[in-house]
Amino acid sequence: MPPLLDPDSVVSALRAAGCVFAEDEAELILSAARTPDEVTAMVDRRVSGLPLEHVLGWAEFHGLRVSVEPGVFVPRRRTEFLVDQAVALAGEVSLIVDLCCGSGAVGAALAAALGRPELHAADIDPAAVRCARRNVEPFGGVVHQGDLYGALPGTLRGRVDVLAANVPYVPTDEVGLLPAEARDHEPRTALDGGVDGLDILRRVAEEAPRWLAPGGSVLVETSEIQAPLAVETFARSGLIARLAVSDEWYANVVIGTRP
Template sequence: MTVPFPTDRPALAHRLRAAGCVYAEDEAELLLDAAESPAALADLVDRRIAGTPLEHLLGWAEFCGLRVAVDPGVFVPRGRTGLLVAAAAAVTGPAPAVVDLCCGSGATTLALAQRLGPRWLAAADIDPAAVACARRNLADLAVPVFQGDLFAPLPARWRGRLDLVVANAPYVPSGAVALMPAEARLHEAPVALDGGSDGLAVLRRVAEGAADWLAPGGHLVVEVAAVQADALCTELTGLGLTPQVRHDEDLDATAVTARRPA
Protein backbone atom coordinates (compact mmCIF):
# COMPACT_ATOMS: atom_id res chain seq x y z
CA MET A 1 0.00 0.00 0.00
CA THR A 2 1.31 3.45 -0.92
CA VAL A 3 1.89 5.72 2.07
CA PRO A 4 0.36 9.17 1.47
CA PHE A 5 2.85 12.00 1.28
CA PRO A 6 2.58 14.16 4.43
CA THR A 7 0.95 17.50 3.71
CA ASP A 8 0.87 18.96 7.22
CA ARG A 9 3.45 21.53 8.29
CA PRO A 10 4.96 19.65 11.29
CA ALA A 11 5.58 16.50 9.25
CA LEU A 12 7.13 18.47 6.39
CA ALA A 13 9.27 20.47 8.78
CA HIS A 14 10.50 17.23 10.34
CA ARG A 15 11.58 15.90 6.94
CA LEU A 16 13.29 19.16 6.02
CA ARG A 17 15.03 19.44 9.38
CA ALA A 18 16.32 15.89 9.07
CA ALA A 19 17.80 16.86 5.70
CA GLY A 20 19.69 19.75 7.29
CA CYS A 21 17.39 22.70 6.55
CA VAL A 22 18.02 25.19 9.35
CA TYR A 23 14.74 27.07 8.97
CA ALA A 24 12.66 23.95 8.39
CA GLU A 25 9.38 25.31 9.79
CA ASP A 26 9.49 28.44 7.64
CA GLU A 27 10.44 26.45 4.56
CA ALA A 28 7.64 23.97 5.13
CA GLU A 29 5.10 26.77 5.22
CA LEU A 30 6.47 28.36 2.04
CA LEU A 31 6.48 25.07 0.16
CA LEU A 32 2.92 24.32 1.29
CA ASP A 33 1.81 27.70 -0.05
CA ALA A 34 3.65 27.17 -3.35
CA ALA A 35 2.37 23.67 -4.14
CA GLU A 36 -0.82 23.29 -6.16
CA SER A 37 -1.34 19.63 -5.28
CA PRO A 38 0.07 16.91 -3.00
CA ALA A 39 2.05 15.58 -5.95
CA ALA A 40 3.54 19.00 -6.63
CA LEU A 41 4.38 19.37 -2.94
CA ALA A 42 6.12 16.00 -2.90
CA ASP A 43 8.21 17.06 -5.89
CA LEU A 44 9.16 20.38 -4.29
CA VAL A 45 10.15 18.75 -1.01
CA ASP A 46 12.17 16.03 -2.73
CA ARG A 47 14.04 18.64 -4.77
CA ARG A 48 14.65 20.76 -1.67
CA ILE A 49 16.02 17.77 0.22
CA ALA A 50 18.25 17.01 -2.78
CA GLY A 51 19.78 20.49 -2.42
CA THR A 52 17.91 22.79 -4.80
CA PRO A 53 17.82 26.30 -3.29
CA LEU A 54 14.46 27.16 -1.78
CA GLU A 55 14.39 30.39 -3.79
CA HIS A 56 14.75 28.51 -7.08
CA LEU A 57 11.85 26.27 -6.09
CA LEU A 58 9.62 29.17 -5.11
CA GLY A 59 10.74 31.37 -8.00
CA TRP A 60 11.43 34.33 -5.70
CA ALA A 61 13.57 35.57 -2.83
CA GLU A 62 12.98 38.20 -0.19
CA PHE A 63 15.56 40.99 -0.21
CA CYS A 64 15.43 44.27 1.71
CA GLY A 65 11.70 43.81 2.19
CA LEU A 66 11.09 43.18 -1.51
CA ARG A 67 10.01 40.01 -3.31
CA VAL A 68 12.44 39.43 -6.17
CA ALA A 69 12.01 36.83 -8.91
CA VAL A 70 14.91 34.36 -9.06
CA ASP A 71 15.20 31.96 -11.98
CA PRO A 72 16.95 28.56 -11.80
CA GLY A 73 20.71 28.99 -12.12
CA VAL A 74 20.64 32.67 -11.17
CA PHE A 75 22.54 33.89 -8.10
CA VAL A 76 20.22 34.05 -5.09
CA PRO A 77 20.37 37.44 -3.32
CA ARG A 78 21.78 37.12 0.20
CA GLY A 79 20.52 38.99 3.22
CA ARG A 80 24.04 40.26 3.97
CA THR A 81 23.97 42.31 0.77
CA GLY A 82 21.56 44.59 2.58
CA LEU A 83 24.70 46.22 4.01
CA LEU A 84 25.82 47.14 0.50
CA VAL A 85 22.46 48.82 -0.09
CA ALA A 86 22.64 50.67 3.23
CA ALA A 87 26.22 51.77 2.61
CA ALA A 88 25.32 53.07 -0.85
CA ALA A 89 22.37 55.03 0.54
CA ALA A 90 24.61 56.53 3.23
CA VAL A 91 27.20 57.97 0.85
CA THR A 92 25.03 59.02 -2.10
CA GLY A 93 23.48 62.44 -2.60
CA PRO A 94 20.04 63.26 -4.04
CA ALA A 95 18.98 62.10 -7.51
CA PRO A 96 22.17 60.20 -8.34
CA ALA A 97 23.19 58.51 -11.58
CA VAL A 98 23.62 54.86 -10.60
CA VAL A 99 24.91 51.64 -12.18
CA ASP A 100 24.67 48.20 -10.54
CA LEU A 101 27.32 45.83 -11.91
CA CYS A 102 27.15 42.03 -11.51
CA CYS A 103 23.46 42.66 -10.88
CA GLY A 104 22.29 39.04 -10.87
CA SER A 105 18.52 39.00 -10.43
CA GLY A 106 18.45 42.79 -10.10
CA ALA A 107 17.66 42.63 -6.39
CA THR A 108 20.16 45.33 -5.41
CA THR A 109 18.99 47.51 -8.28
CA LEU A 110 15.40 47.26 -7.06
CA ALA A 111 16.38 48.16 -3.51
CA LEU A 112 18.45 51.14 -4.69
CA ALA A 113 15.59 52.40 -6.87
CA GLN A 114 13.37 52.42 -3.79
CA ARG A 115 15.87 54.08 -1.45
CA LEU A 116 17.72 56.57 -3.63
CA GLY A 117 15.26 58.03 -6.11
CA PRO A 118 17.96 58.07 -8.82
CA ARG A 119 17.63 60.36 -11.81
CA TRP A 120 18.79 57.43 -13.87
CA LEU A 121 19.60 53.87 -13.02
CA ALA A 122 21.00 50.93 -14.96
CA ALA A 123 22.24 47.40 -14.30
CA ALA A 124 24.61 45.00 -16.03
CA ASP A 125 25.68 41.37 -15.80
CA ILE A 126 27.73 39.01 -17.93
CA ASP A 127 25.40 36.00 -17.41
CA PRO A 128 22.54 35.84 -19.96
CA ALA A 129 20.24 34.04 -17.51
CA ALA A 130 20.81 36.74 -14.88
CA VAL A 131 20.19 39.49 -17.43
CA ALA A 132 16.88 37.94 -18.48
CA CYS A 133 15.81 37.60 -14.84
CA ALA A 134 16.85 41.17 -13.97
CA ARG A 135 15.05 42.59 -17.01
CA ARG A 136 11.83 40.97 -15.84
CA ASN A 137 12.27 42.25 -12.29
CA LEU A 138 13.07 45.79 -13.46
CA ALA A 139 10.59 46.05 -16.32
CA ASP A 140 8.06 48.12 -14.37
CA LEU A 141 10.77 50.67 -13.56
CA ALA A 142 12.00 50.83 -17.17
CA VAL A 143 15.56 50.25 -15.91
CA PRO A 144 17.88 49.12 -18.72
CA VAL A 145 19.85 45.92 -18.05
CA PHE A 146 22.95 45.49 -20.19
CA GLN A 147 24.62 42.17 -20.94
CA GLY A 148 28.40 42.20 -20.90
CA ASP A 149 31.56 42.34 -18.86
CA LEU A 150 31.38 45.01 -16.12
CA PHE A 151 31.53 48.51 -17.67
CA ALA A 152 32.04 47.27 -21.25
CA PRO A 153 28.37 47.29 -22.35
CA LEU A 154 27.56 50.73 -20.87
CA PRO A 155 27.11 53.72 -23.18
CA ALA A 156 30.43 55.52 -23.58
CA ARG A 157 28.78 58.88 -22.84
CA TRP A 158 28.31 57.76 -19.21
CA ARG A 159 32.07 57.60 -18.62
CA GLY A 160 33.04 60.04 -15.88
CA ARG A 161 29.40 60.87 -15.09
CA LEU A 162 28.32 58.18 -12.60
CA ASP A 163 27.56 59.27 -9.04
CA LEU A 164 27.36 55.72 -7.73
CA VAL A 165 28.65 52.34 -8.89
CA VAL A 166 27.70 49.30 -6.82
CA ALA A 167 28.86 45.76 -7.40
CA ASN A 168 28.17 42.51 -5.62
CA ALA A 169 30.94 40.93 -7.66
CA PRO A 170 32.16 37.36 -7.03
CA TYR A 171 34.79 37.31 -4.28
CA VAL A 172 35.15 33.63 -3.32
CA PRO A 173 38.73 32.44 -4.02
CA SER A 174 38.77 29.81 -6.76
CA GLY A 175 40.11 27.17 -4.41
CA ALA A 176 37.28 27.73 -1.96
CA VAL A 177 34.38 27.39 -4.41
CA ALA A 178 34.38 23.61 -3.97
CA LEU A 179 33.92 24.15 -0.23
CA MET A 180 30.77 26.23 -0.64
CA PRO A 181 27.36 24.74 0.22
CA ALA A 182 25.96 22.57 -2.54
CA GLU A 183 23.05 24.99 -2.94
CA ALA A 184 25.46 27.57 -4.29
CA ARG A 185 28.15 25.63 -6.13
CA LEU A 186 25.73 23.26 -7.88
CA HIS A 187 22.82 25.58 -8.59
CA GLU A 188 24.28 29.05 -9.21
CA ALA A 189 26.40 30.17 -12.14
CA PRO A 190 30.15 29.76 -11.42
CA VAL A 191 30.75 33.23 -12.89
CA ALA A 192 28.72 34.64 -9.97
CA LEU A 193 30.86 32.89 -7.35
CA ASP A 194 34.49 32.55 -8.47
CA GLY A 195 36.61 35.61 -7.71
CA GLY A 196 39.95 34.25 -8.92
CA SER A 197 42.97 33.02 -6.99
CA ASP A 198 42.60 35.44 -4.08
CA GLY A 199 38.94 36.33 -4.59
CA LEU A 200 39.70 39.87 -5.70
CA ALA A 201 40.27 39.43 -9.44
CA VAL A 202 36.87 40.81 -10.50
CA LEU A 203 36.79 43.46 -7.78
CA ARG A 204 40.15 44.82 -8.96
CA ARG A 205 38.71 45.28 -12.42
CA VAL A 206 35.59 46.92 -10.97
CA ALA A 207 37.81 49.33 -9.04
CA GLU A 208 39.94 50.14 -12.08
CA GLY A 209 36.86 50.90 -14.13
CA ALA A 210 35.21 52.92 -11.37
CA ALA A 211 38.21 55.25 -11.16
CA ASP A 212 37.42 56.20 -14.76
CA TRP A 213 33.61 56.00 -14.86
CA LEU A 214 32.78 57.79 -11.62
CA ALA A 215 32.12 61.51 -11.63
CA PRO A 216 34.32 63.60 -9.29
CA GLY A 217 32.93 63.06 -5.80
CA GLY A 218 31.19 59.83 -6.86
CA HIS A 219 31.35 56.57 -4.92
CA LEU A 220 32.01 52.91 -5.55
CA VAL A 221 30.37 50.49 -3.09
CA VAL A 222 31.17 46.77 -3.11
CA GLU A 223 30.67 43.71 -0.94
CA VAL A 224 33.74 41.76 0.14
CA ALA A 225 34.85 39.22 2.73
CA ALA A 226 36.13 40.80 5.94
CA VAL A 227 39.57 39.22 5.49
CA GLN A 228 39.87 40.78 2.01
CA ALA A 229 38.94 44.33 2.98
CA ASP A 230 42.44 45.62 3.75
CA ALA A 231 43.89 44.26 0.51
CA LEU A 232 41.06 45.78 -1.51
CA CYS A 233 41.50 49.14 0.23
CA THR A 234 45.16 49.12 -0.77
CA GLU A 235 44.15 48.56 -4.39
CA LEU A 236 41.57 51.37 -4.23
CA THR A 237 44.03 53.81 -2.69
CA GLY A 238 46.51 53.04 -5.44
CA LEU A 239 43.86 54.01 -7.98
CA GLY A 240 43.37 57.40 -6.36
CA LEU A 241 40.13 56.48 -4.58
CA THR A 242 39.49 57.03 -0.87
CA PRO A 243 38.17 53.84 0.75
CA GLN A 244 36.29 53.14 3.97
CA VAL A 245 35.24 49.79 5.42
CA ARG A 246 31.86 49.02 7.01
CA HIS A 247 31.07 45.87 8.98
CA ASP A 248 27.72 44.57 10.18
CA GLU A 249 28.05 41.76 12.71
CA ASP A 250 24.34 40.94 12.63
CA LEU A 251 24.41 40.40 8.88
CA ASP A 252 27.95 38.96 8.95
CA ALA A 253 28.69 41.39 6.13
CA THR A 254 31.44 43.73 5.01
CA ALA A 255 31.15 46.53 2.49
CA VAL A 256 33.81 48.87 1.16
CA THR A 257 32.98 52.35 -0.08
CA ALA A 258 35.47 54.35 -2.15
CA ARG A 259 35.14 57.98 -3.17
CA ARG A 260 36.66 59.55 -6.24
CA PRO A 261 38.08 62.91 -5.09
CA ALA A 262 36.21 65.98 -6.27
Protein backbone atom coordinates in the same frame (compact mmCIF):
# COMPACT_ATOMS: atom_id res chain seq x y z
CA MET B 1 6.74 10.40 -2.69
CA PRO B 2 2.93 10.55 -2.27
CA PRO B 3 1.29 13.99 -2.18
CA LEU B 4 2.03 15.90 1.03
CA LEU B 5 -1.19 17.07 2.59
CA ASP B 6 -0.33 18.58 5.95
CA PRO B 7 2.32 20.90 7.41
CA ASP B 8 3.75 18.25 9.75
CA SER B 9 4.60 15.92 6.87
CA VAL B 10 6.28 18.77 4.98
CA VAL B 11 8.31 19.73 8.04
CA SER B 12 9.31 16.10 8.61
CA ALA B 13 10.46 15.66 5.02
CA LEU B 14 12.52 18.85 5.12
CA ARG B 15 14.01 18.08 8.52
CA ALA B 16 14.99 14.59 7.39
CA ALA B 17 16.86 16.20 4.49
CA GLY B 18 18.85 18.36 6.91
CA CYS B 19 17.02 21.67 6.48
CA VAL B 20 17.86 23.60 9.65
CA PHE B 21 14.86 25.91 9.40
CA ALA B 22 12.40 23.23 8.33
CA GLU B 23 9.36 24.87 9.95
CA ASP B 24 9.98 28.23 8.28
CA GLU B 25 10.67 26.62 4.92
CA ALA B 26 7.55 24.48 5.16
CA GLU B 27 5.44 27.56 5.80
CA LEU B 28 6.86 29.30 2.73
CA ILE B 29 6.39 26.27 0.49
CA LEU B 30 2.82 25.71 1.67
CA SER B 31 1.95 29.35 1.09
CA ALA B 32 3.42 29.28 -2.43
CA ALA B 33 2.01 25.94 -3.65
CA ARG B 34 -1.51 25.74 -5.07
CA THR B 35 -2.10 21.98 -4.89
CA PRO B 36 -0.82 19.01 -2.86
CA ASP B 37 1.04 17.74 -5.94
CA GLU B 38 2.76 21.11 -6.24
CA VAL B 39 3.72 20.97 -2.56
CA THR B 40 5.23 17.54 -3.13
CA ALA B 41 7.15 18.69 -6.21
CA MET B 42 8.56 21.71 -4.36
CA VAL B 43 9.58 19.60 -1.37
CA ASP B 44 11.23 17.09 -3.71
CA ARG B 45 13.27 19.86 -5.30
CA ARG B 46 14.27 21.25 -1.93
CA VAL B 47 15.19 17.80 -0.56
CA SER B 48 17.38 17.24 -3.64
CA GLY B 49 19.44 20.27 -2.59
CA LEU B 50 17.98 23.07 -4.71
CA PRO B 51 18.19 26.37 -2.82
CA LEU B 52 14.89 27.34 -1.22
CA GLU B 53 14.82 30.57 -3.24
CA HIS B 54 15.05 28.61 -6.48
CA VAL B 55 12.24 26.34 -5.29
CA LEU B 56 10.02 29.31 -4.47
CA GLY B 57 11.08 31.41 -7.45
CA TRP B 58 11.87 34.45 -5.31
CA ALA B 59 14.11 35.76 -2.54
CA GLU B 60 13.38 38.40 0.07
CA PHE B 61 15.87 41.26 -0.20
CA HIS B 62 15.76 44.71 1.38
CA GLY B 63 11.98 44.70 1.61
CA LEU B 64 11.47 43.45 -1.94
CA ARG B 65 10.45 40.07 -3.29
CA VAL B 66 13.13 39.49 -5.93
CA SER B 67 12.57 36.97 -8.70
CA VAL B 68 15.23 34.25 -8.95
CA GLU B 69 15.51 31.10 -11.00
CA PRO B 70 17.76 28.01 -11.14
CA GLY B 71 21.25 28.87 -12.31
CA VAL B 72 21.11 32.46 -11.01
CA PHE B 73 23.00 33.70 -7.95
CA VAL B 74 20.71 34.06 -4.93
CA PRO B 75 21.06 37.50 -3.29
CA ARG B 76 22.43 37.20 0.26
CA ARG B 77 20.79 39.03 3.13
CA ARG B 78 24.17 40.42 4.23
CA THR B 79 24.35 42.33 0.94
CA GLU B 80 21.51 44.49 2.27
CA PHE B 81 24.31 46.19 4.23
CA LEU B 82 25.86 47.31 0.93
CA VAL B 83 22.51 48.80 -0.10
CA ASP B 84 22.20 50.58 3.26
CA GLN B 85 25.69 52.06 2.88
CA ALA B 86 24.89 53.33 -0.60
CA VAL B 87 21.65 54.91 0.58
CA ALA B 88 23.40 56.53 3.56
CA LEU B 89 26.11 58.20 1.47
CA ALA B 90 23.92 59.23 -1.42
CA GLY B 91 22.84 62.81 -1.78
CA GLU B 92 21.01 63.75 -4.97
CA VAL B 93 21.26 60.59 -7.08
CA SER B 94 20.54 60.74 -10.80
CA LEU B 95 22.19 57.55 -12.05
CA ILE B 96 22.80 54.10 -10.51
CA VAL B 97 24.74 51.20 -12.00
CA ASP B 98 24.58 47.63 -10.69
CA LEU B 99 27.56 45.66 -12.04
CA CYS B 100 27.74 41.86 -11.66
CA CYS B 101 24.04 42.31 -11.05
CA GLY B 102 22.94 38.67 -10.90
CA SER B 103 19.20 38.84 -10.24
CA GLY B 104 19.35 42.65 -10.15
CA ALA B 105 18.42 42.67 -6.47
CA VAL B 106 20.89 45.39 -5.48
CA GLY B 107 19.90 47.71 -8.31
CA ALA B 108 16.19 47.22 -7.65
CA ALA B 109 16.65 47.85 -3.92
CA LEU B 110 18.65 51.02 -4.56
CA ALA B 111 16.12 52.32 -7.06
CA ALA B 112 13.30 51.68 -4.59
CA ALA B 113 15.14 53.44 -1.77
CA LEU B 114 16.46 56.41 -3.75
CA GLY B 115 13.36 57.61 -5.56
CA ARG B 116 13.79 55.68 -8.80
CA PRO B 117 16.75 57.39 -10.46
CA GLU B 118 18.03 56.21 -13.84
CA LEU B 119 19.14 52.61 -13.36
CA HIS B 120 21.43 50.41 -15.44
CA ALA B 121 22.51 46.86 -14.56
CA ALA B 122 24.91 44.46 -16.23
CA ASP B 123 26.00 40.84 -16.01
CA ILE B 124 28.00 38.49 -18.19
CA ASP B 125 25.59 35.57 -17.67
CA PRO B 126 22.55 35.42 -20.02
CA ALA B 127 20.40 33.69 -17.36
CA ALA B 128 21.16 36.46 -14.88
CA VAL B 129 20.33 39.12 -17.46
CA ARG B 130 16.94 37.54 -18.15
CA CYS B 131 16.18 37.34 -14.44
CA ALA B 132 17.43 40.86 -13.70
CA ARG B 133 15.16 42.34 -16.34
CA ARG B 134 12.13 41.06 -14.42
CA ASN B 135 13.37 42.75 -11.27
CA VAL B 136 14.66 46.11 -12.51
CA GLU B 137 12.25 46.94 -15.34
CA PRO B 138 9.44 47.79 -12.86
CA PHE B 139 11.78 50.57 -11.65
CA GLY B 140 12.51 51.75 -15.18
CA GLY B 141 15.87 49.98 -15.19
CA VAL B 142 17.77 48.67 -18.22
CA VAL B 143 19.88 45.50 -18.14
CA HIS B 144 22.91 44.95 -20.39
CA GLN B 145 24.80 41.73 -21.09
CA GLY B 146 28.58 41.78 -21.16
CA ASP B 147 31.81 41.87 -19.18
CA LEU B 148 31.74 44.56 -16.48
CA TYR B 149 32.01 48.09 -17.90
CA GLY B 150 32.17 46.72 -21.43
CA ALA B 151 28.45 46.04 -21.21
CA LEU B 152 27.54 49.66 -20.40
CA PRO B 153 26.64 52.40 -22.88
CA GLY B 154 29.48 54.89 -23.27
CA THR B 155 27.05 57.70 -22.52
CA LEU B 156 27.18 56.72 -18.83
CA ARG B 157 30.90 57.45 -18.53
CA GLY B 158 31.62 60.11 -15.92
CA ARG B 159 27.96 60.32 -14.82
CA VAL B 160 27.42 57.47 -12.33
CA ASP B 161 26.48 58.60 -8.81
CA VAL B 162 26.29 55.13 -7.21
CA LEU B 163 28.09 52.13 -8.69
CA ALA B 164 27.31 48.90 -6.81
CA ALA B 165 29.34 45.84 -7.77
CA ASN B 166 28.61 42.67 -5.85
CA VAL B 167 31.64 40.98 -7.39
CA PRO B 168 32.58 37.32 -6.89
CA TYR B 169 35.21 37.19 -4.15
CA VAL B 170 35.67 33.54 -3.17
CA PRO B 171 39.28 32.42 -3.84
CA THR B 172 39.38 29.74 -6.54
CA ASP B 173 40.73 27.05 -4.19
CA GLU B 174 37.88 27.70 -1.73
CA VAL B 175 34.94 27.45 -4.12
CA GLY B 176 34.80 23.70 -3.45
CA LEU B 177 34.36 24.40 0.26
CA LEU B 178 31.15 26.39 -0.23
CA PRO B 179 27.81 24.90 0.84
CA ALA B 180 26.38 22.57 -1.79
CA GLU B 181 23.47 24.95 -2.44
CA ALA B 182 25.89 27.54 -3.78
CA ARG B 183 28.55 25.22 -5.19
CA ASP B 184 26.17 23.04 -7.16
CA HIS B 185 23.36 25.42 -8.11
CA GLU B 186 24.86 28.87 -8.67
CA PRO B 187 27.10 29.89 -11.58
CA ARG B 188 30.81 29.67 -10.85
CA THR B 189 31.29 33.07 -12.48
CA ALA B 190 29.23 34.56 -9.63
CA LEU B 191 31.43 32.94 -6.97
CA ASP B 192 35.03 32.55 -8.15
CA GLY B 193 37.12 35.67 -7.64
CA GLY B 194 40.46 34.25 -8.76
CA VAL B 195 43.51 33.12 -6.80
CA ASP B 196 43.07 35.59 -3.93
CA GLY B 197 39.42 36.37 -4.60
CA LEU B 198 40.09 39.94 -5.72
CA ASP B 199 40.55 39.63 -9.49
CA ILE B 200 37.18 41.16 -10.40
CA LEU B 201 37.37 43.76 -7.63
CA ARG B 202 40.69 45.01 -9.09
CA ARG B 203 39.10 45.43 -12.51
CA VAL B 204 36.12 47.27 -11.06
CA ALA B 205 38.39 49.60 -9.05
CA GLU B 206 40.73 50.33 -11.97
CA GLU B 207 38.03 51.69 -14.25
CA ALA B 208 35.63 53.12 -11.66
CA PRO B 209 37.06 56.69 -11.67
CA ARG B 210 36.32 56.98 -15.40
CA TRP B 211 32.67 56.08 -14.90
CA LEU B 212 31.86 57.84 -11.64
CA ALA B 213 30.56 61.38 -11.52
CA PRO B 214 32.57 63.78 -9.33
CA GLY B 215 31.69 62.78 -5.79
CA GLY B 216 30.18 59.50 -6.98
CA SER B 217 30.97 56.27 -5.15
CA VAL B 218 31.59 52.62 -5.94
CA LEU B 219 30.69 50.00 -3.34
CA VAL B 220 31.95 46.41 -3.34
CA GLU B 221 31.37 43.60 -0.85
CA THR B 222 34.39 41.57 0.24
CA SER B 223 35.55 39.35 3.10
CA GLU B 224 37.13 40.44 6.37
CA ILE B 225 40.49 38.93 5.39
CA GLN B 226 40.48 40.59 1.95
CA ALA B 227 39.25 43.98 3.15
CA PRO B 228 42.62 45.70 3.85
CA LEU B 229 43.99 44.82 0.40
CA ALA B 230 40.68 45.78 -1.22
CA VAL B 231 40.81 49.22 0.42
CA GLU B 232 44.39 49.63 -0.77
CA THR B 233 43.35 48.64 -4.30
CA PHE B 234 40.64 51.31 -4.34
CA ALA B 235 43.07 53.93 -3.09
CA ARG B 236 45.64 53.05 -5.76
CA SER B 237 42.95 53.69 -8.37
CA GLY B 238 42.67 57.30 -7.19
CA LEU B 239 39.55 56.84 -5.08
CA ILE B 240 39.02 58.04 -1.51
CA ALA B 241 38.65 54.60 0.07
CA ARG B 242 37.16 53.43 3.33
CA LEU B 243 35.74 50.26 4.85
CA ALA B 244 32.27 49.81 6.36
CA VAL B 245 31.73 46.78 8.60
CA SER B 246 28.60 45.17 10.01
CA ASP B 247 29.20 42.71 12.83
CA GLU B 248 25.51 41.78 12.79
CA TRP B 249 25.56 40.68 9.15
CA TYR B 250 29.25 39.72 9.06
CA ALA B 251 29.52 42.03 6.07
CA ASN B 252 32.42 44.13 4.79
CA VAL B 253 31.87 46.79 2.15
CA VAL B 254 34.66 48.80 0.55
CA ILE B 255 33.57 52.27 -0.55
CA GLY B 256 35.56 54.34 -3.01
CA THR B 257 34.58 57.92 -3.81
CA ARG B 258 35.81 59.93 -6.77
CA PRO B 259 37.27 63.22 -5.49
